């Protein structure tokens with residue numbers, strides 16, 4: 001997501017038509033910019049606004065509006081809210097959707113979807129394409145970034161088709177198929193375009209394909225050098241080119257000027273010839289007439305298209321031009337067109353007369369005429385995109401969804417890609433894909449421009465895959481369940497696991513470039529990733545896009561705000577990044593406000609050891625929390641806060657699967673050299689939780705994750721709060737690792753006590769996951785939650801109000817003796833990472849002076865600090881005495897993963913788990929250290945979701 005800036009069409013805060021207030025920029029495509037806005041006249045409903053500059057050379061919004069309006073009421077179309085234009089821009093307002101499929105795929109660990117997801121998304125896309133075809137339009141730019149998942153709870157599982165800027169009507173008003181043009185520019189995105197689209201391109205590519213004589217080839221080369229348009233040459237030789245530029249008629253009423261300009265456009269060339277050859281003739285000219293006329297120096301010496309060829313400078317060209325073979329081609333083509341023009345002359349004289357008067361009309365008329373003729377061009381190179389071409393794009397998309405990439409992914413040259421597509425070995429392309437994909441392609445191969453695809457058949461093929469693989473429609477999509485869980489799904493999908501493996505190899509092979517590309521892809525520009533998208537207006541497309549790609553390599557794909565990270569997949573690094581970012585911000589704040597901020601991120605020992613054992617061995621006395629602790633008065637929270645949440649939005653869908661997804665209990669047993677009694681248990685339940693950037697209430701998020709709220713906040717709605725687990729703990733209050741009110745448990749704060757004291761009635765929307773049954777001691781994730789909570793509150797609140805911190809608020813409300821020993825208030829100990837690990841009171845503390853601090857409050861804090869230090873030093877003294885040594889506070893000696901269905905896997909035997917070593921730098925610049933090996937740890941082997 002990018003934010004609006006000066007160079008953009010709209011600015012944040014701008015209100016369009018007193019109704020739509022621009023909130024942020026979502027992206028920019030090849031043809032416009034997309035913004036998120038709110039409808040101030042309609043309950044601030046969130047909408048998307050697509051704008052294009054009114055000065056843009058290629059205006060596509062009009063077409064987009066036309067198509068979207070016709071699509072209203074269709075399942076896969078956005079709602080149309082309005083459109084308009086002013087002197088600066090044209091705009092289209094529609095319903096806001098969620099992430100597009102290109103982004104979702106890129107976010108997947110292996111850049112591919114599971115079969116499960118790919119095929120169900122495929123069916124939806126197929127239906128979307130069918131819808132647009134049913135209203136008489138081709139999309140012509142079918143690609144993953146033009147399909148987005150819905151954003152609301154009702155629509156989040158629906159795929160929406162976007163971007164109709166390149167659409168074209170293939171049915172005329174009567175509902176008949178429009179006659180194909182002899183040539184048309186390339187439309188679409190190179191990676192996904194059908195072969196047909198590729199053939200509508202530069203003549204050099206086609207030249208090799210065609211069986212041209214040497215003379216013809218030379219004629220083409222020389223003709224091109226001498227200013228003959230591509231289309232002229234295309235007509236002559238049965239190959240197809242794009243139009244380099246539109247014809248310009250300088251003097252509307254001067255036929256001679258028309259002749260002059262005819263050099264740049266074959267349509268005008270035709271008209272020029274018509275004027276010379278047959279305007280005054282009573283009947284269409286014969287071949288010999290045309291031949292004679294074309295040979296006549298009289299014509300060529302004047303202002304016709306042939307003029308450059310016979311100039312002194314180009315003698316060679318003239319010689320070539322008069323080659324009999326070439327002339328034959330020219331004649332054939334010209335006669336075909338002349339016939340048509342003649343017909344038009346006879347039946348539509350008004351139009352032609354009109355066209356003579358006004359140059360623009362003339363142009364259009366000429367263009368129409370040209371469009372309506374079919375010169376003598378071999379059928380296999382007639383290139384008008386048809387319905388099957390949209391489906392070819394879908395086919396490539398599906399293949400990419402499954403394979404993670406297409407063989408021509410890195411090829412920039414359109415012609416080359418076209419050739420690769422034509423010559424591709426389907427067996428290799430569809431390796432490990434379902435057999436139905438072959439049938440899908442085979443059907444498309446049988447279709448030509450006028451043919452109606454058998455949508456039902458294609459859908460049935462995809463449905464067969466669904467049935468064969470026992471895929472349920474209500475299963476979560478990959479991004480809904482967290483990408484780290486995909487391994488289980490791929491196993492369940494049988495052959496797909498093998499495919500994924502091979503894909504992994506591929507990724508590793510050219511990891512450097514791949515990863516760079518994936519991490520720093522260009523913003524949504526004109527194409528898909530490294531692809532080019534063109535409207536056919538640019539003959540030097542290769543060069544243009546090359547520079548775009550260079551830029552892409554430098555620029556990150558999204559300028560992601562750290563708290564607006566996508567909500568899919570593992571989040572753990574994000575948590576750390578976010579905390580670091582918040583630290584940086586705090587650091588700045590601290591400098592400015594003279595606040596002293598220090599923190600320790602050492603992992604609390606409570607996370608790593610069994611609490612009961614720890615308590616008994618360390619003889620730590622901790623105050624119990626009052627069960628009737630006051631409710632949290634702090635209901636309003638900063639919208640900068642972060643909630644950790646989990647992917648579970650489908651309680652109805654296969655409970656055992658959900659539970660297996662959401663619960664990964666990792667018991668980490670501490671290996672004590674001298675005393676085996678010490679056992680560590682680490683509950684990593686909901687480790688795959690993710691940021692919910694839009695969540696505005698950390699406290700509530702931690703405390704009460706009402707599913708409604710999460711559904712409201714999360715576009716993809718796949719989250720049940722991580723923190724539903726604490727809630728269930730509170731209610732159960734039977735933790736084997738220690739009481740929930742235990743001071744080592746972060747939940748044992750006054751906040752936890754409040755939670756515990758809440759009645760079920762107060763929480764009617766409480767959602768419990770299937771995995772919440774077992775009470776759990778404190779966890780790593782809780783630790784991070786606490787950290788984030790603290791820093792959120794600190795980042796926002798230290799200048800505004802100290803009461804924004806849950807723990808601090810609670811702390812103030814409870815007496816010192818009731819204060820939890822483990823809190824996440826911003827308190828401080830700079831030497832934490834060197835202290836004895838067995839001391840349970842590892843805190844993150846900070847001292848800062850807010851203007852509101854009274855002396856009394858400061859004094860109280862100081863007292864508390866001193867008290868705590870004395871407890872700590874006592875403990876340290878105690879711990880120094882026993883002979884047994886504990887290796888490290890953060891050692892996960894042995895971790896066992898409990899998957900609910902089956903499977904207990906040992907994931908780490910001994911040694912320091914560096915992945916989770918989070919030291920504090922001594923220089924008071926806190927730094928979270930994290931080895932980015934998330935999947936090694938997090939990709940727990942799980943039971944097959946099928947079992």
Ligand SMILES: Nc1ncnc2c1ncn2[C@@H]1O[C@H](COP(=O)(O)OP(=O)(O)OP(=O)(O)O)[C@@H](O)[C@H]1O
Pocket residue numbers: 026027028029030031032033034048050078094095096097098099100141145146148162163164165524525526527528533
């Ligand atoms: N209604 C919408 N809701 C949410 N996001 C949208 C919406 N419309 C477009 N987008 C986002 O903006 C991106 C670009 O939109 P769109 O494809 O319409 O623009 P474009 O200029 O045609 O882009 P491109 O040239 O890449 O096709 C989409 O990929 C999608 O992520």
